[in-house]
Amino acid sequence: MALYHYTTFWSPDGTHNPTHYLPEAGRVTVYGFLGVELFFMISGFVIGMSSWGKRLGDYAVSRVARLYPAYWACIAITLACTTLVPVRGGWVPVYDTFTWVDVGINLTMLQDPLGHPSVDNVYWTLWVELRFYLLWALVVGRGVTYRRAVLFCVAWMTASVLAVQLDHPAITMLTVPAYAGYFCAGILLYLVRRFGGSPLLWAMLAFTWLINLHSLSERVQLNPGWHVPLWPAVLVVTLCYLVLIAVALGKADRFDWRWLTVAGALTYPYYLLHQRLGYIVIRHGLVDAGIPLEVLVPATMALMLLPAWLVHRFVERRFGPMLRAALHRGLQELRRDRPEERIDGGTSTPAIPHRVPVGRR
Structure with missing residues (x-):
């Protein structure tokens, strides 16, 4: 995605077409947008796994505590950097x-549906992710089971196909037809991981792959705006399916994947920060310092690991648990149906329900 x-x-120097400097590499890196599709598949797998056995409130708390602290920090960092060292002129898609x-409004993560610009363009995927969380909450509220997860995927895929034909903005917004297949594929792959493969699950996975070809053909034409062959995109998505199928079947269990824990922790803040901060480094490195783009691009990708690690280390690990604990306290009050009353300068006592005399109700 960063590549x-x-x-x-964008235009690194503000004048030339993006492919002016790296024409051959651009033919390959143009397919980097497919990182979003892979991310949504992984998200379906992870959310299916992490929500199993959870109550709705606990599910909501875990999502809020996971997403928002790093998101708020990255908004602040991005605004500070782009204000102090702005990148303007030429083709800069921000x-x-x-x-x-x-x-x-950006702090709520709801800027897209409310019609406000995002501080960084990459935030558009968060609104897609939030809609998946809201839809999956319908299953979590009843309790996640094999049957309910399968029926959810059937219902969502059906609705997403109908939404394309109906072409109504509200229905499209709710069903996310362009990406529903990827989330459902991730959920189905988790079911394979948990219960083993079955003809039903393999057939449904094949169906999601076929449906995704429709949205993929449209995505290729939109990214980056000139003709891009479709077949490499199909190949990349197919490879993503095959890799995750291998993971679901346990074929990768013999490898030591502990390094993925660290890499996975950095992925979210890295994604939130890499675009606009990277543009600052590349534009000034190329125009002001004359550093070749062949050096700047990989160096910038490596450099973005530093702010991502700082956000993870000092924001996510510190404030994530604090937010989770605070939300859990609020959740417990909701489950008790009343908070504790505070009396005598701050001491607290459980609220005493008001007794209504018989005959005066």
Whole structure:
């Protein structure tokens, strides 16, 4: 994804076409946008796994505590950097003028449905992710089971196909037809992992792959705006399916994947920070320092690991548990149906329900 943004999605010097500097590499890196599709498949797998056996409130708390602390920190970092060292002129696909209302709405992660610009373009995927969480909450609220997970995928895939034909904005917004197949594929792969493969699960996985070809053909034409062959994109998505199928079947269990824990922890803040901060480094490195793009791009990709690690180390690991604990306390109050009353300068006592005299109800 970072390679795609750095080499084909903008003009590094503000003048030339993105492929001016790296024409051969651009033919390959243009398919980096497919990192989003892979991310959604992994998300379906992980959410299916992590929500199993959880109550709805616990599921909501885990999602909020996981997403928001790093997101808030990355908004602050991005705004600070782009204000102090702005990148303007030429083909720069980012919005530069924000009001305080825009920033405040961004903190909710709901800027897309409310019609406000995102502080960073990459945030669009978060709204897609939130819609998946909301839809999956319908299953979590009843309790996640094999049957309910399968029926959810059937219902969502059916609705997403109908949404394409109906072409109604509200229905499209709710069903996310362009990406529903990837989330469902991830959920189905987790079912394979937990219960083993079956003709039903393999047939449904094949169906999601076929349906995804439709949205993939449209995505290729939108990224980056010139003709891009479809077959490499199909190959990449197919390889993603095959790799995750191998993981679901346990074929990768013999390998030591402990390093993936660290890599996975950095992925989220890295994604949130890499585009706009990377543009600053590349533009000034190329225009002001004359560093070749062949050096700047990999160096910038490596450099972005530092702020991502800082956010993970000092924000996610510190404030994530704090937010989770605070939300759990609020959740317990909801489950008790009343908070504790505070009396005598801050001491607390359980609220005493008001007794209504018989005959006066």
